[in-house]
Amino acid sequence: MISASDLRLTFGKGTPLENPALRGMSLTVNQGEFVTVIGSNGAGKSTFLNALAGEVMVDSGEIIVDNTDVTKLPTHKRANRVARVFQDPLAGTCEGLSIEENLALAIKRGQRRGLTAAVKKQYMEKFRDSLSSLKLGLENRLGDKMGLLSGGQRQAVSLLMASLTPSSILLLDEHTAALDPKTAAFVLELTEKIIEEQKLTALMVTHSMKQALEVGSRTVMLHQGQVVFDIAGKEREGLEVKDLLGLFEKQRGLSVDDDSLLLG
Amino acid sequence: MLSEIAFYGAVETGLIYGLVAFGIYISFRVLDFPDLTVDGSFPLGAAVAAVLIISGWNPWIATGAAVLAGMAAGAVTAMLNVKLNILNLLASILTMIALYSVNLRIMGRPNVALLTEDTVLTPWYDLGLAYHQVPVLLFILVVIVAFILLWRFMKSETGLAMRATGANARMARAQGIATGGMIILGVALSNGLVGLAGALFAQSQGAADVTMGVGVIVIGLASLIGGEAVITPSTVVRALLACVFGAIIYRLAIAFALNADVLGLQAQDLNLITAVLVTLAIVLPGVRTSVMSKLSRKKA
Numbered sequence: 001m002i003s004a005s006d007l008r009l010t011f012g013k014g015t016p017l018e019n020p021a022l023r024g025m026s027l028t029v030n031q032g033e034f035v036t037v038i039g040s041n042g043a044g045k046s047t048f049l050n051a052l053a054g055e056v057m058v059d060s061g062e063i064i065v066d067n068t069d070v071t072k073l074p075t076h077k078r079a080n081r082v083a084r085v086f087q088d089p090l091a092g093t094c095e096g097l098s099i100e101e102n103l104a105l106a107i108k109r110g111q112r113r114g115l116t117a118a119v120k121k122q123y124m125e126k127f128r129d130s131l132s133s134l135k136l137g138l139e140n141r142l143g144d145k146m147g148l149l150s151g152g153q154r155q156a157v158s159l160l161m162a163s164l165t166p167s168s169i170l171l172l173d174e175h176t177a178a179l180d181p182k183t184a185a186f187v188l189e190l191t192e193k194i195i196e197e198q199k200l201t202a203l204m205v206t207h208s209m210k211q212a213l214e215v216g217s218r219t220v221m222l223h224q225g226q227v228v229f230d231i232a233g234k235e236r237e238g239l240e241v242k243d244l245l246g247l248f249e250k251q252r253g254l255s256v257d258d259d260s261l262l263l264g
Numbered sequence: 265m266l267s268e269i270a271f272y273g274a275v276e277t278g279l280i281y282g283l284v285a286f287g288i289y290i291s292f293r294v295l296d297f298p299d300l301t302v303d304g305s306f307p308l309g310a311a312v313a314a315v316l317i318i319s320g321w322n323p324w325i326a327t328g329a330a331v332l333a334g335m336a337a338g339a340v341t342a343m344l345n346v347k348l349n350i351l352n353l354l355a356s357i358l359t360m361i362a363l364y365s366v367n368l369r370i371m372g373r374p375n376v377a378l379l380t381e382d383t384v385l386t387p388w389y390d391l392g393l394a395y396h397q398v399p400v401l402l403f404i405l406v407v408i409v410a411f412i413l414l415w416r417f418m419k420s421e422t423g424l425a426m427r428a429t430g431a432n433a434r435m436a437r438a439q440g441i442a443t444g445g446m447i448i449l450g451v452a453l454s455n456g457l458v459g460l461a462g463a464l465f466a467q468s469q470g471a472a473d474v475t476m477g478v479g480v481i482v483i484g485l486a487s488l489i490g491g492e493a494v495i496t497p498s499t500v501v502r503a504l505l506a507c508v509f510g511a512i513i514y515r516l517a518i519a520f521a522l523n524a525d526v527l528g529l530q531a532q533d534l535n536l537i538t539a540v541l542v543t544l545a546i547v548l549p550g551v552r553t554s555v556m557s558k559l560s561r562k563k564a
Binding site: 055075076079080092095101105109113117119145 | 419
């Protein structure tokens with residue numbers, strides 16, 4: 001379970017470029033929930049995810065993960081609880097390291113690292129099994145450099161790496177946005193499969209309203225650094241993009257002027 | 265032609281610079297941290313070892329102390345960068361400048377002679393080898409030990425975390441790696457190796473001198489880049505081999521250039537030759553690949 005309450009964060013405080021990114025953001029994600037997050041550019045989606053991961057520190061508010069207050073902890077001290085897949089397919093893996101070395105890094109996520117060999121024989125079966133579930137033939141290329149893989153393949157491996165060890169929450173930051181449509185569909189399908197099979201708790205930011213409604217069990221919309229609506233269960237079933245827009249306008253008395261939300 | 269003594273001398277210095285190249289490999293290549301501290305930590309290692317040896321300490325203990333002193337210098341540079349957010353290059357220049365004073369303080373004068381002292385080399389002269397072969401033998405052993413330890417370390421969990429820190433810091437943090445700590449450890453390790461090189465250099469040359477560090481970074485980089493041009497550093501083992509062979513090839517090339525009378529080069533041309541060699545080492549691999557691709561196109 002992860003719970004964020006009244007998060008506030010202003011970038012460039014006291015400068016002409018002052019930008020309040022989070023203005024009292026509160027959200028609780030329960031065990032086993034798969035929440036999709038939408039919002040226009042500048043709504044605070046990425047900042048919210050970065051705040052949960054520890055990449056940025058909030059000015060005020062509280063972040064609790066599994067009954068532990070992590071608000072003040074840096075990224076690497078939250079890594080045992082928080083797993084992450086980035087938007088940029090190149091960001092989640094190290095291209096200069098081999099596939100097995102990348103997986104070996106991920107299998108020790110948030111744990112102490114010692115002086116024993118990083119790539120251990122006892123990991124091999126697990127690595128091969130999980131790679132073969134991708135059906136990309138990567139299980140026979142464990143020694144290959146990550147840089148030899150395509151963006152889609154690398155994103156698939158990033159996803160695998162994030163799910164190699166248990167986490168309290170999996171953060172997905174528009175992780176299909178930089179891929180071509182076919183690859184994006186493959187990675188999204190894989191995401192759903194992994195989340196379902198391992199019963200993960202996940203938070204997925206997306207730019208596409210359609211995707212936000214099709215995937216997951218709950219949808220949250222952000223606007224100006226706050227949650228404007230939060231729908232789940234029966235209320236969410238059968239909802240379409242235009243209903244979502246209607247809901248948004250009703251809530252805020254605003255019209256959505258960001259066309260990109262309608263795309264996809 | 266190169267005399268036998270000049271050849272062994274070049275290999276001997278090459279092996280010492282192989283250790284420097286190991287250090288530079290860790291900072292420049294593994295951590296992507298351009299570290300100029302080495303110009304200060306090389307004479308620091310020499311100064312610490314020399315002063316301890318003339319005060320009657322065992323030369324191996326003195327050499328060990330030189331390694332620790334080098335590591336401390338590296339840690340200072342890394343902490344200036346990590347804790348105080350000073351640009352890495354600038355942080356290393358600050359430490360390098362500070363070390364000049366520190367080295368003078370340690371020695372109490374600009375240089376310390378070791379000619380009459382027992383050094384790590386002394387017992388080896390009883391083996392019956394020629395005088396100029398002894399340092400080569402000992403330094404080969406030291407380089408092999410350093411090579412194996414470094415290779416094992418780079419393959420370990422901590423070493424892998426260090427490589428990830430340099431390659432993709434954001435990803436490393438997301439995997440729970442304290443990237444700041446890794447930078448401090450890596451730069452310390454790097455300068456520890458350079459301190460070791462300085463200590464051995466002082467003992468084989470018979471003196472520690474406060475100016476002996478000038479240009480060590482350039483020679484180390486020349487060795488690293490030259491070695492990478494000969495041995496493509498696609499794995500850790502190949503990268504480390506490239507360091508050693510690059511350093512030896514570099515010293516041999518310098519020795520040949522200075523000994524070839526037809527070229528008319530003299531000792532004062534050393535830095536010019538270095539610059540030319542580094543340029544060639546950077547440019548040649550590109551030429552090689554373009555020639556190879558032209559050849560293969562012709563075949564097809």
